[in-house]
Amino acid sequence: MNTKETQSATTVIGEDKDSEERLRRLVDILKHPSESIQEFLDYALTQAIELTGSQIGYIYHYHEDREEFILNTWSEEVMEACHVEKLETVYQLDKTGIWGEAVRQRRPIVINNYQQKNPLKRGYPKGHVPLYNFLTIPVFKNQEIVGVVGLANKATDYVERDILNITLLMESVWTVTETKKAEQALAQSNARYDKLVQRIPVGIYTMRRKSTGETRFEYCSEKFCQMLGLTVAEVLADTEAVDRAIFPDDRKSLRAAKKGAASRGQSFRWEGRSQIGGAIRWIRFESEPTPLKNGDCLWNGVLLNISEQKQAEEELKRTSTRLTLATRAGRVGIWDWDILSNQMLFDDLMLELYDLPEKNYWVPEQIWKQVIHPDDLEQLIAALEQAIREKQEYNFEFRVVWQDGSIHTIRALATVQYDEGGNAVRMIGTNWDISEEKEAHARIIETNRRLQDEIIERRYIEEALRASEEKFKAIIETSPDGIAISSMDGVVEFATEKSYSMWGLDSMAECVGKNILEFIHESHQQKAIYYITEMIKGNLTGAAEYLMVRKDGSHFYCEVNANILRDNNNNPIGVLYMERDVTERKRLEEELKELAIKDQLTGLYNRRKIDEVLKQQKSAADDMVRDLSVIMVDIDFFKKVNDQFGHQVGDQVLTEITEILAKGIRRNDVLGRWGGEEFIIISTDTDLSGAMVLAEKLRVMIESHVFRQVGKKTCSFGVSQLRKNETIDALLIRSDQALYRAKSQGRNRVAAES
Template identity: 30%
Template sequence: MGSKRISHKIDESLERRIHWWQILALAILVCGILITVLSVYQQDSSFREDLLIKTSIVKASISTNDISTLIDYKEDVTHGHEELVSVLQEIQNINDEIRFVYILDMRKDDSIFFMADGEPPESPDHAYPGQIYHDAPDTARLAFETGMMLVDGPYTDSWGTWITGYAPIIDPATGQAVAVIGMDVDASNYYSMLMKGSIPIFGASIFLSVLIFFLGSTQERILRKKLFLEASEKKFHDVFEANPTSMVISSIEDGSILEVNTSYLRTLKYSREEVIGKNVADLEIYSSPEIRVELTKKLKNKEQIQSEEVTLKCKDGTILYGLLSATIIDVEDTPCILTMIIDITEKKVAENAKSLNYKRIHALLQLGQMTTATLQEMTDYALEKAIEITQSKTGYLAFVNEDENVLIMYSWSRSAMDQCNIVEKPTEYPLESTGLWGEAVRQQRPIIINNYYSANPLKKGLPEGHVKLFRHMNAPIFSGDQIVMLAGVGNKDEEYNKTDVQHLELLMQGLWSLIERKQTNEALKQSEGRFKTLVGNIPGAIFRCKMDRDWTMLFVSDKMKDISGYDPSELINSNKRTYNSLIHKDDQEMVYREVLKNIHNKESYQLKYRLIRKDGNSRWIHENASGVFDQNDNLLYIDGVIVDVTEQKQAELELMESEKMLNNFFSQSLIGFFFMMLDEPIEWNDSVDKEKVLDYAIHNQRITKANQAMLDQYRATEDEFIGRTLYNLFKNDLESCRNICRQLFDNGHWYTKTSECRMDDTIMCVEGDYICLYDDEGKILGYFGVQQDITEKKQLEEINKNQLIVSEIHHRVKNNLQVIISLLNMQARLFKNQDSIKNAFIDSQNRIRSMSLAHEKLYSTNNVASIEISDYVSSLVNHISQIYYSYDKSIKINLDLDNVYLGMDATIPLGLIINEIVTNSYKHAFVNRAEGHISISFKELDDFYELIVEDNGTGIPENFDYDQSKSLGFKIINLLVEQLHANINIDTSKKGTRYNIKFTSLN
């Protein structure tokens, strides 16, 4: 029992001791937390103070006069605004921490707006001049009111979450803030950043708390055996391993490494096997072996080592900067050194970059002030600064020609000139002849050579006497896509890196911008001179005015004096003599109303009104102007031209009279006039799909104006006709429509004859002459046409054409019949001694002759459909008389013929009948007689025609049977009478023979 009580007391004492150790550990942890909070507060204050310093530097680089000029609009502010924006952009570019730099101004209504922004105009985050800053924090307004430099944030606006430094620009005359410079730092991860900076302290406090707890636990471990000891060791190892701070435990005697955590290995890029058991000095982790010796000495002397800055070297040779804290701990009763390292490389690099950025900005500011310096002075200065910023020993600068194939050396550093022993230094180097230093131009990128002695196939050797190089870096400088300069530096003690490239490029890019600006300013001066000359030669006065009742002039050219008699100085910003007071009183209200309407609609306008000159005379004025708006559609001012058009006004009156006459001619003309316009202008060239364009034109080209003659052609009213498309007019022949449009668009005008569809869907033939109408860009707007209905003319031409064809046919038939007659005549000659056969050939010739004569009459006249019978019969009988003419007989012919037209169907049979009867009379009626008489009569009676042929010859015997006659002549007559559907009567009761034939019209 006694031993149990003692054990229990020991346990109670042990518990009390453990509780005290725990309380102590907790107290240290709480202190660590408080120190961490204090550190966060100090970092926040330091950050804000640093931001104020940066903002004040920016403020110092901004001219109050430039700001006042922008506010007062005392002169052309474009150049001044561009200068401010350029400065802001450069400041924004040199420091990656700064996201936005801008200048704010405050209106009378206390609204804050952007005066200038360092963000490029093409950026979606760009704020244009005059844009209202709706999310402006109250601190910005407070900066205007108090004139104090302030820091605000983190706060959130439409651009993001920021901490912003505000620096008011004070007007020395009034002591008031005329503008405020704002500098935004991204604060989206601000608190994480602050905590990151306090992690070493917090980690150390955790470590000490754990260490104390571990020491307390050690007491319990000693008393509670090895198992508890192992558990405590594991807990320590877990905390040690998980700590984000790089930690290493090494022997205080020989420096061998006993333990490291993962953060240490990751930071220095070693594996555990490569460091455990190795000596710190052998690994060459510290930049100097003496650092380890000095640390050990301090610890042995019980000196505190807290956040000392050291330089470390990683396994791959990379240099790191760290804050080192160290203390002596016992590990298994052996004193060891616990070293904790916080990586501050990024911060150190940022500080160096900040210093270099400041130097570069200072150099650019100095360059910007070298307004009277020569180009050589500017390039020499920039080169020396580039050497200083990159910590180099030598350098050069060359310009590149437009073809990028020749380098023109322009500047050498002073040190290079001192060391160079080349007697004749060339200034131009063909790119193809250059070695390594030309690769930056060939590859269009920066080139770094940190070991110039190493073998390289691109090397071509240095000239004798050239500066010796062991390191070299150069970079091409661009203007757009064109390389314009090549800047190079060399012989830096340390290796060149991307930061050096960045500083060299930014400085030289800034130099080129200044060179371009210098060239631009010189060109601007020349341009301003040309502008003044141009404005002086314009026939009118150029003006810029406010949108107020007085039309307050902000600018007006010298031509105003010629127009109004007033000098421009009498009108610009004048309350005594306003432009509105020059406008005729009867026109003032009209002018204001029309301008207000067009400005409201954001449209340009043209006005004509009367202006009273200084000498009291009235002149007619033509004003062409438009409003100028900002990106918020706020009207800034009105720009325009005023021209004296008094003489033109008289010409307009005459033109109106002329137009009236033209309109009368248009409307009263008997020929159709019309305009056909496209819904939208079209392009017609080889770059467009012409078939698609034609489709569009056919369906979207409409009648917009037409005279009465045009309406009559289409049998339409004006309401029906206006708006009709080519498709409506050519729906019966769209292919013809496409061809006409193609010819018209190809040639610009076209004359054609075509068929179109009237409103009643009947087809008409039109003859038209058309000409394209174009806009200023050469696009086709539509066309103007003159056309007439030639349907009747076309029909008449078709009839004439058919008549010509038929006439030609008759002519050919007649010729063919003549050939047959000739053949029969030749055959008849073969039978000279056989009269019956010869006479048969002659009779056949006469019959064919009668038909040939009919065809001859048809083709020799204009009427190819019918023959005038009296002429035909006269010619036929005359021909028969000539054939049977005899000197010993006198046969008289009497003709009584009506002027009657018969078709070929009646004329040919009728002619053959007359031929047979008259021939028969000549051959048989007057045998053994010296004279005779033949009468022929043809009459058109009420509903029939009557042919009577009679002679006073011997006559036909009374017993002659006409119907049963075997005579060829009578057979032919019978056949022809049947063909005519005629009635024939042969009368031989009197002396001679009388034939009476009656028939109706075959038509």
């Protein structure tokens, strides 16, 4: 082999080793247990530094639309050697020197003699780490620069191999970074979706139907399971569990509906009954298919409780039947004219009166006008227009001509409905044939006409009143809130089922006649009296929250919106209460308050709460001339625990340290997590010597404890006492200095303020 062939072979071997080393480090980066993108890129930077033999490095995110660099991380060696007074984390491209050229020129930049003059250099600030050679590489994503990597102070010159290795390594790393960002966004989206699902009043589910015909549920909300009397685990484990929750007589139709929807690939909708124990309720499934490439199909749907809707429909049918019987008995036809669309709706009797054989209930204008006697049509239209224009009752007689040529006299009576703007939108009326009466007995017909008018008017009023009562009843029964009415002195006169059930009662009779204050906790009764008094005066409106007492003595929070009922003379005659149980909302609010002040891992006060406690205790110490001391605690070599055993074991160590400290402090001491592996103890009525004794006691307790998986661990303690006219910041700085002195003197010891 000649020299050229030897060099070529050597180059190939070198490139293979580079690829192997680059791949090994990429695998190492991907396996690294990173809890955040920040930590993931930190570790990737360390690998890049080692791969090139550099001493220091950095990674910046770059936004091309804003021409802005945002620092992700500097290597630890930089931070140890850097003494710049103010470290910037955000830079605009036009403010950067030579290190921004990778973006401006959109290519890697290499300077192997950084100390020489260069027109692109703008110098670096006082205290910056000295640079001897320098490599910066842009990271591209879809032709757009998304990051910049910088390396410096390699023992030898940077070469093309370094550029290739770092370019390929960081492109892979950035691809993983984008994936992690997407995973985080998906996790956040799923969390928001779960919270939303828990609050909506319908059941949610996702069912997969495989190409083989096999089905299984992939997701179901708790509400879905509650409606069927099942648990989430039962539904996900056994698809047939849902069918078994259906009323036996309805199961066949459910299976047929599912089979039909699956075969057609169309929307699925089914109504039927479920059976939970002895209780039967009406439910409705609705879902939409989403075909998948592998032949499977996902059905995403909802489950609704339609029991109340079914009850309302049945009542409507009964009411409609009664109305039909009444009108047929009187041979009265009913018509409904939508004035805006000019559409006329006839019932069966109207079709008979107009001799229209086809059962087409929407009768076009030209059809019904053709039936009117030619001599009466113009006057009929004029009467209609006059009733609308003058907002009066439509009352008119006219003749219709049947197909056999016979003439029949019709009497019409109608009322006009108007919108908020005073525009006529609808006319509803009745027609009846008065031919025989007119031909036989004119006087009797006239008398009967008046009586019939009165009957129709009364029937209309009764039907309107009945409809109004039914609407009011439906509104009350379907309202999500409880409704109650009391007299002005607070005696309950009426309560809906939701209202008295909320109070723990079985019937309205148990609450009628009692004073509303009996259901309000005594601590809130004066508040209720004040609110009602102010409402009567007109000084207060809106809702208020009260602590209520149920029949069994249990308590719940209720949001009450009270309104004064007045007569026609505006005199107060009673109080209307709209009630809603907000106990769960109050509990969630308390949990949110707790989360705002507690550390999630240890359950201790977080830094925000500790700052608040420090301010309170300092104020108390200043006012009452009392001693106040602070103990800072830091776990020795905690980073090694995370590096060697992982963050989950590190979290366990933090938890065990918390338990030891909590057990060892006194009742008046306040323990909190200061951040990371640091804790803080606020000791009230304690001078420096007392705090030193407490710190030594805690140090020994920790030193003697055997931690799971880790074994022995120790802590360093820094102690300081509040001085006269000293700020909290100054007190904490002296505690930190003492802690630093304890660690620098060998760790596992207690050091006091200097």
